[in-house]
Amino acid sequence: MHRTHHCGELRIENKGQQVILSGWVQRVRNKGGLLWIDLRDRYGITQLLCEEGKTNEDILKTARKVGREFVLQAKGEVLERFSKNDKMATGDIEISLEELNILNAAKTPPFTIEDDTDGGEELRMQYRYLDLRRPAVREKLKLRHQLMQATRRFMDGAGFLEVETPVLIKSTPEGARDFVVPSRVHEGEFYALPQSPQTFKQLLMVSGFDKYFQIVKCFRDEDLRADRQPEFTQIDCEMSFVEQEDILTTFEEMVKYLFKEVKGIEIEDFERMTYDQAMKLYGSDKPDIRFGMPFVELNQYAQGKGFNVFDQSELVVGISVPGAAEYTRKQLDALTEYVKRPQIGAKGLVYVKCNEDGSYKSSVDKFYSQEDLKAWAEAAEAKAGDLLLVLSGAIDHTRKAMNELRLKMGSELGLRDRNVFKPLWVLDFPLLEWDEETKRFHAMHHPFTSPKLEDMEFIESDPGRIRANAYDMVINGVEIGGGSIRIHDKALQQKMFKALGFTEEEAQKQFGFLMEAFEYGAPPHGGIAFGFDRLCAMFGGSDSIRDYIAFPKNNAGRDVMIDSPATISPEQLKELHLSIK
Ligand code: ASP
Numbered sequence: 303m304h305r306t307h308h309c310g311e312l313r314i315e316n317k318g319q320q321v322i323l324s325g326w327v328q329r330v331r332n333k334g335g336l337l338w339i340d341l342r343d344r345y346g347i348t349q350l351l352c353e354e355g356k357t358n359e360d361i362l363k364t365a366r367k368v369g370r371e372f373v374l375q376a377k378g379e380v381l382e383r384f385s386k387n388d389k390m391a392t393g394d395i396e397i398s399l400e401e402l403n404i405l406n407a408a409k410t411p412p413f414t415i416e417d418d419t420d421g422g423e424e425l426r427m428q429y430r431y432l433d434l435r436r437p438a439v440r441e442k443l444k445l446r447h448q449l450m451q452a453t454r455r456f457m458d459g460a461g462f463l464e465v466e467t468p469v470l471i472k473s474t475p476e477g478a479r480d481f482v483v484p485s486r487v488h489e490g491e492f493y494a495l496p497q498s499p500q501t502f503k504q505l506l507m508v509s510g511f512d513k514y515f516q517i518v519k520c521f522r523d524e525d526l527r528a529d530r531q532p533e534f535t536q537i538d539c540e541m542s543f544v545e546q547e548d549i550l551t552t553f554e555e556m557v558k559y560l561f562k563e564v565k566g567i568e569i570e571d572f573e574r575m576t577y578d579q580a581m582k583l584y585g586s587d588k589p590d591i592r593f594g595m596p597f598v599e600l601n602q603y604a605q606g607k608g609f610n611v612f613d614q615s616e617l618v619v620g621i622s623v624p625g626a627a628e629y630t631r632k633q634l635d636a637l638t639e640y641v642k643r644p645q646i647g648a649k650g651l652v653y654v655k656c657n658e659d660g661s662y663k664s665s666v667d668k669f670y671s672q673e674d675l676k677a678w679a680e681a682a683e684a685k686a687g688d689l690l691l692v693l694s695g696a697i698d699h700t701r702k703a704m705n706e707l708r709l710k711m712g713s714e715l716g717l718r719d720r721n722v723f724k725p726l727w728v729l730d731f732p733l734l735e736w737d738e739e740t741k742r743f744h745a746m747h748h749p750f751t752s753p754k755l756e757d758m759e760f761i762e763s764d765p766g767r768i769r770a771n772a773y774d775m776v777i778n779g780v781e782i783g784g785g786s787i788r789i790h791d792k793a794l795q796q797k798m799f800k801a802l803g804f805t806e807e808e809a810q811k812q813f814g815f816l817m818e819a820f821e822y823g824a825p826p827h828g829g830i831a832f833g834f835d836r837l838c839a840m841f842g843g844s845d846s847i848r849d850y851i852a853f854p855k856n857n858a859g860r861d862v863m864i865d866s867p868a869t870i871s872p873e874q875l876k877e878l879h880l881s882i883k
Contacts, residue, residue, distance in 0.1 A: 304375060310346020314394040316380045321397065323348055324405065326435065327372045328415070330365075337365050338396070341376060342415075344440065349383070349396040350376050361402045371408035371415065371432075377401035428862045430853055442849050445564070446838045450517060452563040453537055453834075456556050462515040462539065467502035469519070473812060474500050475748045478522035481532070484878040495521035498831060500748060501816050503540040504788060507827040508819045515539045517834065529847055531835065532859050539785075540829035546771050546787055549828050550727055553775065553783065557725060564841060569723060572775075576730040584708065585619075585701030587731070590779030591724045593717035595621045595708050597701070598682040600692060609669035611650070615694035619704050620654075622682040623711050626689035627655040634665075641693065641707055648703040654678060654690035664690075709779065718778070720843040725777045730754070733770035734801065742803045747772045749798050750816075751786035752828075765801055771828070782837055785830030792820040 305324045312321065325343035335354040340347050351357075352365045368374065378397040387393030412429055413421025417438040426433040433439055457464070473480050476497035483493040496502075498520045506514045516538045523532060541549060554572050561567045573591060580589050583596040600618045612618050629637075634653055641648035654664040654675050662675035684690050691711070693704050712718050733753045734743040743765055745751060753761075757768040771787035789795045795817055799809035809817070838850035848854040855861050875881065 308345040309341050309343040309348045310391055312348060312380055312392050312395050312397075314382060317382050317395065319380045320377070320400075321380055322375065322377045323350075323397065324375045325373070326408075326415075327368055327370055327374060329370060330368060332366070337362070339365060339368065339374070339376075341374060342435075346391050348392045350378070350399050350402075351381070351396045352399050357399055361399050364402045364404065365399065368404065369408065369410060371411050371435075372404060373406040373408065375401075375403040375405055424856070424862065427854070427856055430863050434852065439849070442838075442842055442844075443852055445842050446850050448564050449560060449834070449838055449841060452560050453517065453556070455563075456559045457515045457539075460513070460552065460556075462513040463511055464516055465506060465511065465514055466516060467496070467499040467518070469495060471496050471502075474498055475745070475750075475813075476500065476520075476522065477744065477748070478524045481521045481523050484880055486877050486879075489879045497522050498536060499538050500750065501813070503538060503829060504750065504816065504824075504827065505819055507540055507542045508822065508824045510542075510825075512542045513540075514829075526857060526859050528857060529836075529845065531847065531851065531855055533855075534847070535834040537783075537832040537834050537837075538829075539831065540827060542825040542827045544787075544826070544828055546729075546773065546828065549785065549787070549830055550773065553830055553832075554725075554727075557775065557777075557782075560837075560841075561723065567723065569725060572725045572727050574727045574729060577728055577732065577769075578730070580728050581701060585703075585705035586779075587728055587774065588776040588779055588781045589705075589726070589728075590709060590712065590718060591726055592719065592722050592778055593712045593715075595623060595711060597621060597704055597708075600678055600681060603674065603677045603681060604670075604692070604694075607669050607674060609666055612694050615696075615700070617697045617700045618692060618694040619700055620678065620682050620690050620692040621704065621708050621711070622679075622684035623689045623691060623715070624685075625687050626711070626715070627657060627687045629653075629655075629689055637691070637707070637710075640710060641703055646703045646706050647699065648693050648707075649695065651707075652692040652694075654684075654692070656684050656686050656688045656690065658686045660686060723777055723840075725775060725782075728774045728776055729772075730769045731772040731774070732766065733757075733768040733772075734765050736766055743801060745798075745802055746770065747784065747786050749802055749804075749813075750788045750795070752789045752794070753798075761797065761801060773830070775830075775832070777840060780836060780840060781833070782840065783830050783832035785828065787826070787828035790820060790824040790826050792817050795820065 303322060306322045309323055309325045323341055325341040328340035328342040328347055331338045337352040339350040341350055352362050376397060376399055378400040380395050381398050383394060383396050411432050412425055413419050415432060415435045417436055419436060470483060470493040473494045474497045478497055480494035485491045499516060499518055503514050518536055518538050519533055520536050521533050558569050561569045577587055580587050585597060597619050600620050604612045604618045638651040641651050652665050654662055656662060656679050662672055664675055678690060682690055691707060693700050732746050735746040737744050747770060751770045751772050754769045754771060760767045774781050775783040789798060835847040835850055839847045
C-alpha cells in the first residue's frame with residue numbers, strides 16, 4: 303500500500319495512529335538534532351519529524367539526503383505538535399518517522415514550487431508540469447473542472463445530448479484560417495481542423511437530435527494576440543423548433559446556474575440591448591455595463607459656433623465622468639496623450655469641468671459661452687463636480703476611441719470591480735459586414751445565420767442594412783458567447799452564399815452537403831457557443847485564459863515545453879507528398 307492517508311488529511315483526532323503518506327518534498331529544515339520534512343501532495347502538506355536519539359539512524363541518514371521535490375513514502379505515528387501552526391490544515395500534528403523510502407530522487411527544480419514562485423513565465427511554461435504542482439495554479443484548473451461538470455449537469459438536466467463531432471473535417475466558416483492536415487493516403491488532399499462544429503451541429507438538428515451540446519476543442523489560425531490560443535474550448539449548443547427568445551432564456555438559465563453552483567452568486571436578469579444601441583451608447587458591441595458614462599451625442603449643441611474641428615466632424619460625442627472635475631492639468635494632459643496614441647488615434651481631447659459653483663471651465667472656452675457649455679452638461683446629465691470629455695471625428699472611429707476612453711475612466715475610478723458581474727444580451731447584429739480590403743461583404747457571424755425577414759427587401763439595394771437573428775452574451779465587457787437562428791431553407795441559404803460572393807460551384811463544393819441535407823426536412827433551429835476558457839478566466843477573476851488551460855501555447859502560438867510546432871523528417875514529408883521550399 304502506498305499510503306493510508308493523503309497529505310492534507312490528518313488532524314489531532316488521528317493522534318497515536320500509525321499512518322503511511324506519499325508525496326513530494328516541499329522543504330527540509332535541518333536544525334542539528336531535529337530535522338523536519340514538509341511532504342506535499344495535491345491535498346495539502348504534512349510535516350514529518352526526525353529526532354536524533356529517537357529516530358532510527360538509517361532513517362536519519364536517508365532523511366539527510368533528500369532534497370526539494372524528491373518523491374517519498376513515509377511511515378510513522380501521528381504526534382501532537384509541540385508548537386502548532388494554525389495556518390495549516392494539518393498544523394496540529396506531525397509524523398514521527400519510523401520508515402522512509404525514497405521513491406524517486408529529483409533534480410533541484412528550476413524555480414520554487416510555491417504560490418509565490420521566483421520563476422518567470424517562459425521558464426514556468428517550459429516546465430509546465432512543475433508549474434502545475436503549485437497549488438494556486440492547480441486551483442485554477444480545479445475551477446475549470448467545476449465549471450465543466452456544472453455545465454454538463456445543467457445541459458443533461460435540460461435534456462441536451464452530448465454528441466462528439468469529428469476533428470478531421472473540411473473548412474468551417476468562422477472567418478479565420480483553417481489549420482490543415484495533409485492526407486498520406488490521399489495524395490494532394492487535406493483535412494481541415496474545425497473552427498467550430500457548426501455544420502455538424504446543424505446536421506444533427508436535421509437528424510432530429512433536437513437538443514445538442516458538446517464541450518469541444520476548436521482550432522483557428524488567426525493572428526496572434528495576448529488573449530488568444532490557436533486551440534480553445536467551446537460549450538457548443540444547438541436546438542430545434544426554437545426562436546431567438548427560447549435560446550436566450552435557456553442560456554440565461556445556464557449561466558445563472560453556473561454562477562450559483564460554482565461561485566455561489568445569484569445573477570439578476572440579463573439586460574438586453576440592440577447592436578445599434580450598444581454602438582451608439584458605448585461605441586462597442588460588448589459594452590461593460592458595470593458602470594454608466596453612456597455616450598451623449600453633442601453635434602446639435604457643439605456645431606455652428608465657429609469651432610472648426612467640431613464643425614467638420616461627423617460626430618461630436620461626450621461622456622460625463624462622475625466626480626472628476628478636480629482632475630489636474632497634468633491628469634488631463636495624460637488623458638489627451640492617451641487618446642492620441644496611435645492605437646486609439648484621436649486628434650485631441652476636449653474637456654469641460656462642471657465646477658461646484660455652477661460655472662464651467664473648458665479647453666474650448668474661446669468658442670463657447672457658459673450657456674453653450676451648460677447645454678452640453680445638461681445633455682450629458684453632468685452634475686457639479688463632474689468632468690465632460692469630448693471627442694470628435696468620423697463616426698465609427700470616434701466611437702471606438704471614446705469606448706477606449708470610457709473603459710479607461712471606468713478603470714481609473716475603480717468602477718470595474720472583478721467581483722461584480724453584469725451580463726447583457728446584445729441583439730440584432732448586422733447580417734453582413736463590408737470589408738474594405740476585399741471589397742465585399744462578409745457574414746458578420748457566419749453564412750448560416752438567418753436574416754430578419756422584414757429586412758430582406760434590402761438584399762439587393764442596401765445589404766449592409768439587413769439585421770440578423772444573431773445575439774451575443776457579454777459579461778463585464780467580454781464576449782462570452784454568441785450564436786444565431788439559422789437558415790433552414792435551401793433557397794434562402796443559396797441567396798446568402800450569393801450575397802457573400804460565393805459562386806454556385808464554390809458554395810456547392812464547400813457546403814453542398816449541408817444544402818442537400820436541407821432538402822430532406824430541416825427543422826427550424828438555432829444555437830450558441832460559449833468561449834469556455836474565457837468563461838473560466840472570468841469566473842476566476844483573471845484576464846488571462848492561459849492560466850485556465852493545463853498546457854497552453856505562448857503568445858507566439860508555441861508550446862515551449864514540447865517544442866511545437868516543429869519540423870518533421872524528410873521521410874514523413876515524402877510520405878505526405880509534401881516538399882518544403
Ligand atoms: N459556431 C459559432 C461560433 O463558433 C457559434 C454558433 O453560431 O453557434 O462562433
